[in-house]
Amino acid sequence: MNEIQFPGNLLREMRETAPLVQCITNYVAMNIAANVLLAAGASPAMVHAEEEAGEFAGIAGGLTVNIGTASPQWIAGMKAAIGGATAAHRPWVFDPVAHFATAYRRKVTAELLTLAPTVIRGNASEIIALAGGTSSAKGVDSRDPVELAEKAANELARRQACVVAVTGTTDFVTDGRHAARLSGGSALMPKVTALGCSLTCLVGAYVAIRPSDPLSATVAALAHFAVAGERAAAGSDGPGSFGWRFLDALAALTPEVLDSEARIERL
Numbered sequence: 560m561n562e563i564q565f566p567g568n569l570l571r572e573m574r575e576t577a578p579l580v581q582c583i584t585n586y587v588a589m590n591i592a593a594n595v596l597l598a599a600g601a602s603p604a605m606v607h608a609e610e611e612a613g614e615f616a617g618i619a620g621g622l623t624v625n626i627g628t629a630s631p632q633w634i635a636g637m638k639a640a641i642g643g644a645t646a647a648h649r650p651w652v653f654d655p656v657a658h659f660a661t662a663y664r665r666k667v668t669a670e671l672l673t674l675a676p677t678v679i680r681g682n683a684s685e686i687i688a689l690a691g692g693t694s695s696a697k698g699v700d701s702r703d704p705v706e707l708a709e710k711a712a713n714e715l716a717r718r719q720a721c722v723v724a725v726t727g728t729t730d731f732v733t734d735g736r737h738a739a740r741l742s743g744g745s746a747l748m749p750k751v752t753a754l755g756c757s758l759t760c761l762v763g764a765y766v767a768i769r770p771s772d773p774l775s776a777t778v779a780a781l782a783h784f785a786v787a788g789e790r791a792a793a794g795s796d797g798p799g800s801f802g803w804r805f806l807d808a809l810a811a812l813t814p815e816v817l818d819s820e821a822r823i824e825r826l
């Protein structure tokens with residue numbers, strides 16, 4: 560048993576405070592991630608230019624950084640934003656999309672990891688490779704089960720002194736001392752592009768609400784996705800209708816239903 564908080568109170572605060580979240584994500588994800596944050600109750604802003612990203616990070620409650628379609632100018636914007644967030648004592652969340660795929664991605668990932676992310680969120684293949692193991696992935700989609708990534712996640716969390724979230728059929732979250740497994744969601748979720756990237760942005764929103772407890776905040780974000788995903792899948796014909804039903808389900812979810820339907824196993 561551990562101290563991970565129930566997610567309902569955090570969702571209530573999300574709706575009351577609508578935290579401003581600076582999202583530096585990829586071209587594929589920008590629109591869906593902004594809609595996911597609005598549906599959940601947060602206020603997204605996609606601000607990535609080096610000239611303004613650091614300044615903006617000082618007014619945002621949290622920052623998220625995603626290397627899915629990164630290029631040198633974007634990396635400069637990410638580093639400026641992380642510098643601004645760090646100076647303002649704001650949390651930042653890292654999504655290492657397919658970081659193992661090319662030498663360029665490996666280099667920028669190594670650089671960003673030295674800047675002390677508060678949370679790392681990735682799929683199982685990404686987390687296994689980030690911890691130094693061999694993953695089976697070829698691109699942005701995972702080809703490894705989450706269970707295989709749990710040890711890697713714990714090692715990475717201890718090495719980086721941060722929270723690590725691994726997502727897939729089940730999810731696993733750890734800070735290297737306490738951990739949780741979450742079930743729920745739907746097999747339709749990986750059939751809609753950039754839902755993982757959008758989840759990373761939602762982790763940024765919850766961590767903005769609870770910067771002092773990033774483990775509970777990350778669990779709350781994953782629980783919000785898992786319950787909304789399960790509810791949305793119930794009436795869906797396929798990825799298309801799931802996509803809009805999922806946004807509706809994120810918005811309709813109440814703190815009470817979140818607490819009663821979230822399946823969180825505290826480890």
Ligand SMILES: Nc1ncnc2c1ncn2[C@@H]1O[C@H](COP(=O)(O)OP(=O)(O)O)[C@@H](O)[C@H]1O
Pocket residue numbers: 681682683699700701726727728729730743744745746747748749753754755756758781784785788
């Ligand atoms: N087979 C599945 N069953 C239930 N939920 C899933 C499944 N695959 C992914 N998810 C959910 O989809 C969301 C995105 O996770 P994932 O697909 O692992 O990220 P990524 O898009 O970065 O690869 C998470 O909320 C995760 O729990």
Ligand SMILES: Cc1ncsc1CCOP(=O)(O)O
Pocket residue numbers: 585587588627628656699700752753754755756757
């Ligand atoms: C398809 C694609 N290509 C580069 S980034 C990206 C989106 C990946 O999104 P996710 O990691 O959430 O599946």
Ligand SMILES: [Mg+2]
Pocket residue numbers: 656681682699755756
């Ligand atoms: Mg991803």
